[in-house]
Amino acid sequence: MPKPKYAIAVLISGGGSNFIAIHKAIQNGLFDGEIVFVLSSTEKAGGLKYATENEIPHFTPTADVFMSEQKFANYLLEKTTDYNVQLVVLAGFLKKIPAAFISDFSGKIINIHPALLPSFGGKGMYGRHVHQAVLDYGCKISGATVHLVNSGYDTGPPIIQKSVQVFVDDTPEILAQRVLKIEHEILPQAVAAFAEDKVIINGRKIYIG
Known part of the structure; x- marks a missing residue:
């Protein structure tokens, strides 16, 4: 019998460009895996259109699931x-x-963050907020981090990090695009490392x- 493909679930809230990057990496033969479902926090997430077009099962929990930590963990x-x-x-x-789900799935949940953690992480630090904070601080480099998920906000240990230069005339939007390009590189690389059992924790x- 052929070896089953490495089964991945991807959770999104927006356009899903990192989800798409993983799917395309699989299609291009980076590793032998399959996105078995996509879960979105909102029915308006743009990534759901791609999931539908590519016949990937997808789910959006009802609002009451997100209101209860235990319900969401069980889901x-x-x-x-x-x-x-x-x-x-x-x-x-x-x-x-x-936290209950993190405990059950310890070492098997990863996140992509658009900065070089531990800098510019934590509650409320996502999307444009991160890049604005990087520029306001006067940083000369930024980047992206793939990390294991623990019970804190962006506090899990890094798996892969990659940097980009910050230029004097950058806006949050310009910096975001530069960082997003490397997110699309390092997240599939990290998933491939797990799929090929190359990750040592x-x-x-x-x-x-």
Whole structure:
């Protein structure tokens, strides 16, 4: 029997460009995996159109699920169990993942953040807010981080980081586009490393073999 493809669930809240980058990486043969479902925090997420066009199962929980941490944890556990998920990828997902689910899925949830953590992370630091903060601080470099998810906001150990230069005439929008390009590189790389069982976790130190 052929080996089953590595099963990935992707959680989104917007356009889903990182979700699309992972899917295209699979199509291009970067690794042998499958996005078994997409979960969106809103029915208006642009990434759902791509999921529909590519016949990827997708779900949007009702509002009451998000209002209860336990309900949301149970929902995630049920879906990931039903689809035999091996890795959960947060790709611009703006809801906090319940601690109970993080505990159940420890070491198998990753997130992409548009800055070089631990700088410019934490509650409320997403999207344009991050890039504006980088510019306001006068940073000369920024970048993106793929990290393991723990119970804090953006506090899990980094898996892959990559930097970009910040220019004096950058706006948040221009910087965001430069950072997004490397997000589309490093997130599929991280997923591929998990799929190929190359990730070594030793406390906060993570290596790719």
